[in-house]
Amino acid sequence: MGDRNGRRISELVKKSGNNQCADCGYDNPEWASFNIGVFVCTTCATWHRSLGTHVSKVKSLKLDRWDDEQVEGMELIGNVKAKEKYEAHRPACYRVPRHGDPQVLLEQWIRAKYEREEFIHVDKQTYVRNHIEGILMKKTSNDNKYYPRKFEIADSVLKYYGHNSKEPKASIPIANVNVCLAPIKMKHDTGMQLTYLSDGSTRHIYVYHESGETIIHWYNAIRNIKLNLLMVAYPSVSAEEVIPYLTNDFAxxxxxxxxxxxxxxxxxxxxxxxxxxxxxxxxxxxxxxxxxxxxxxxxxxxxxxxxxxxxxxxxxxxxxxxxxxxxxxxxxxxxxxxxxxxxxxxxxxxxxxxxxxxxxxxxxxxxxxxxxxxxxxxxxx
Ligand SMILES: [Zn+2]
CATH class of the missing domain: 2.30.29.30 (Pleckstrin-homology domain (PH domain)/Phosphotyrosine-binding domain (PTB))
Known part of the structure; x- marks a missing residue:
């Protein structure tokens, strides 16, 4: 029995769609979430496991025993159908991570898909809004200390405020902003770098937040505004064509x-x-x-x-x-x-x-x- 199911599952993972990780696209998944019905890579399997078994039940394709019902479930769903469900209303601005991208992107993508079901329930997509505000930990420009500072996006301008200050310390048109995740350099899992031109030269701002969800919220909020600006500036161009230019990771x-x-x-x-x-x-x-x-x-x-x-x-x-x-x-x-x-x-x-x-x-x-x-x-x- 066990052998027969083992063979069925190893045939199933070779099928087109199943042969790449449902979450990061990596080749030859070695794990599956049998209640969700997706084949995933080792890295993504770790994040699935961290969601808890009430969200995702993970098994190894090779090392675990599969029963009939579990194999049939995987046959019925699989990566293509699961994507139709869990990514049904994914906004164009949302960055879909690839294998090797910063872990916070991958973790929040998996949580957004299966735990919060953000791409099923459109009302949960708080980053697809024109006005956003909140507190981020911001590095001072002259030493290595971080302090909580209010950040705000309104009318396609990013502002941040000093301590107890009503006037923004900077007002930066989002069109001029690049944002990238910088966890290694900043030695913080949710470290994020904002880069923009100010008076003809580049300025860097470094922020983080204890919650990965919050950092990815800001990251995608900036991408969303940039997408809207580009769609207005280049009306004949499709969203797909401008997506690669919303934010640059440093080469x-x-x-x-x-x-x-x-x-x-x-x-x-x-x-x-x-x-x-x-x-x-x-x-x-x-x-x-x-x-x-x-x-x-x-x-x-x-x-x-x-x-x-x-x-x-x-x-x-x-x-x-x-x-x-x-x-x-x-x-x-x-x-x-x-x-x-x-x-x-x-x-x-x-x-x-x-x-x-x-x-x-x-x-x-x-x-x-x-x-x-x-x-x-x-x-x-
Ligand atoms: Zn993966």
Whole structure:
């Protein structure tokens, strides 16, 4: 009996739809929730188990025994039908996580689907609103302390307030905001970074909240406003086409060393962040402002990246060089793997065609803050 059911379940998981995790798309699921009727990967199975058996009953496809009724249930439902039910009214702005994305995204996606049933009951989608306010823990710009601060989204503008203050400390048009989850850098599971242009240079804000649900609520609320703005700005474009541009995860981030522009200049350690076409460097990972920003144009406009240093420059560790029309940057990665990762990430950007909003970013970056800021810019418009 057990063997026969074991064979049935291992045939069932090969079927199209079942052969990728119902929650993150990862190949070859090894677990299933037999009351929900979905096949899931090992990571998602862990989050299912954390929901409790009143929500999700999880079994291993290979290690557990399956009885007739459970196998029949899986045959009847499966990943395709379960998605039709549990994602029936998923709003377009909601970020669907993929394998390897930050755990808070994956956890809240699974809780939203099966525990809170947010995509069955539209009234539970509190992030699809035009006015939102609440308290987030915000890092001060000059030290590593976090304080509760009121944040508000109204009329497509994000505001935050100082302690006991009626006037906002900043009013930031959501169109200019990028938001990404930064749990590792911030050493907080729900750490989130907001990045925006202010007076021609980039500003970073770091927030977290004890509740993962709250952080993902803000994350998707910002995506929702950005989606609405883009749909108004580009009425002929479908929601599906603009979804990939709502928020950018950083393509690469980490410590590199950088020399000055002259031969013989010493290497200095900097925290580098590659955000879309903008390569920023900072003194430390949680700085409020980058020390410098480099716009990455297209390779046809004399941008390139290569391993090694230009003739006459000092070598250190695993060097590579970024060539731009106005200046060359000599950088050095701490390991060979890091160098491969950075060169590939920068190359991918240089090969990507420029979009209209990239021209706008290049123009905005020209207005620099004197003294504190070095900038490389090439006119592309
Ligand atoms: Zn998964």
């Amino acid at each position: 690469a981030e980490g410590w590199l060393s950088k020399t000055g522009p002259r031969e013989g200049d010493a290497y200095r350690k900097r925290w580098f962040t590659l955000d879309d076409r903008k390569l920023m460097y900072h003194d430390s990972p949680l700085d409020a402002y980058p020390k410098g920003e480099i716009f990455l144009g297209h390779k046809d406009n004399n941008y390139s990246v290569k391993e090694g240093v230009p003739r006459g420059h000092k070598e250190q560790d695993f060097p590579f060089s970024l060539y731009t029309p106005t200046r060359n940057f000599v950088l050095s990665a701490p390991t060979s793997e890091d160098r491969i990762r950075w060169v590939a990430a920068v190359e991918a950007v240089l090969e990507r065609p420029l979009r209209p909003q990239d021209n706008q970013m290049a123009v905005n970056l020209v207005r620099k803050r004197p003294g504190k800021f070095s900038l490389d810019i090439f006119s592309i418009g």
